[in-house]
Amino acid sequence: MTYPDNQIAPENDLIKGCIDGDPQMQRLLYERFASKMYGVCVRYAENTEDANDVMQEGFIKVYRNISKFRGEGSFEGWIRRIFIHTAIEHYRKKIKLFHVTEISENTIEDDRLNALDSLAAKDILKIVNELSPGYKAVFNMHVIEGYSHKEIAEILGITEGTSKSQLARAKAVLKKIIEVRSIKIN
């Protein structure tokens, strides 16, 4: 099956082609999702080199396991979960999850974080990347991806309480950064 450069291959054809090991379809799949998934890698990675490793490892996992995709939910969501899990596995050894005094999540007002809305995505990313890997992982998973603390606890191998504490600490750190940089609240 061949597709001209100006024609978009349907998702089902991409999946089938990749299952059959068609190199053209593998390339097309990569081109379609590479930028989005690299964005995920950059959010979780500590530096560019690590982001590249996660990117490579994640796509290889996608190609190897694509036959297991059963069409439940979006294909992009399925790929995204693979990348998040790959990033977490990659950093599992590096992430030091210090238990902090449990602070209620609500004590950190999200209004302070809303100051980030005025910034461009790239600038927000720079600020978030200042968090330690542990805080960043929990922040990304809960605030950006929408995972529950229970899910985070299972994926990271921690308790729900620890996940909440990590998130509270991450938000506190971000608040300080926003204050230091004098970012105005909308």
Add this chain to the structure above:
Amino acid sequence: MQNFKEKLFNYETPPPEEIWHHIAGEINNENVVKMRGHKKNKFVFYTVAAAASVVIIFLGSVFLKKNSTPKYSYQNKLDQQNLLLAQETKDSVQLNQLILESIINNPKEKKEIVSQEPDDNIKSKTYLTVADPEGQPVKISPKVATLIISADNGYPPKPIWCKEIRRWQNIMLNSTISPTSANFADLVQLAANKQIMNKD
């Protein structure tokens, strides 16, 4: 306007071109290994299937041979032999009966019946060769044949001969001589047995 969560969630940035080369290289290697493994698996599969077929055919033929040979040859032979023996015995008894009846009814033809034997000689004219219940040839005189028939309840009783036969039976029962089908005494015994059976 998107909030910071949406901005981060939808954040896209192009990866370095070299990443695809690494991925493609790794996938191609896997495909080659996969293809080789697939070919090897196919070869092994067909080899095993062929070997299994040969074994099944061989075992099947052995099994059929074991079951069919005795069933259709040995067993059939036995059955046929038994049938032939039974038929021969039946024929023999019927023939004897016919001969004896014909002797009794037509005493004048005794000689003619006897003369039907191929090795005709003087002795054979005075004796009848009949088959006993076991199919063994026995020579008896026509008179004795009449006695035997007389002992049978199917014919009109002849009290004198019956009395005489009973006397012989008593002699045989009290004697230590074992009766055989080759002598007259045996025939008397057989006739007596037949009589007893008919009474029962």
